[in-house]
Amino acid sequence: MNTFRPTLKLVPAALSALILSPSALADSPRGAFTGFYGGVEVSTQNVIAGADINGVDVLVQDSRAVGSVVAGIRHQFLNGLVIGGEGTLGAGDFSLDQRAAGFDIRYDANLQWSYGGILGFAPGGAAANTLFFVYVNETERTFSVEVSGPGGNFGQRDEQGLLRYGAGIERAFDGGWSIRASIGSSRADFGDADTSFDPEHPADFSLALIRRF
DSSP, X not given: OOXXXXXXXXXXXXXXXXXXSHHHHHHSOOOTTOEEEEEEEXXXXXXXXXXXXXXXXXXXXXXXXXXXXXXXXEEEOXXXXXXXXXXXXXXXXXXEEEEETTEEXXXXXXXXXXXXXXXXXXXXXXXXOEEEEEEEEEEEEEEEEEEEETTEEEEEEEEXXXXXXXXXXXXXXXXXXEEEEEEEEEEOOOTTOOBSSXXXXXXXEEEEEEEEO
């Protein structure tokens, strides 16, 4: 499947370089949203998979529950601006079934990973405990595809890349803990390939428990 692959591969390195630069660290005292962090997240996410059947990318789509571990780094400036980079490793039941053009198709996957950036604002300066943010990331999954039809059985491999984006809010508490919630959507681009349908753009929801270091 020819899916959208945004050019985000340099984002984590670029953000880390900016956040850790001497000039950035000299600009402001440490706020609640500065430094490394990790956590766990539960979410519902858009899942798309495809199989090449007679030159057509036969798609299937659903929203599935995902459990993820989260790791990132960010910096909070004196004016409340927050920038950061984040990666996740997630697991869920992404297996999907489809019958199309006389073929029975099974798409199997249970892992995903993502990387991207956040941009936010924490009103109240270094003492702020609430962050409003937007995010963008690329989420990747690899499906093992099994096709059964009139000509027999055969297998394929489908690598999916989704551009995910949205907005959220995070609340920091004493002891280095935060809770955050977000809502967003996603899109995929298939270039000039013929597809069995145009994917929808359902909402993604997430809730995370974050530990700041």
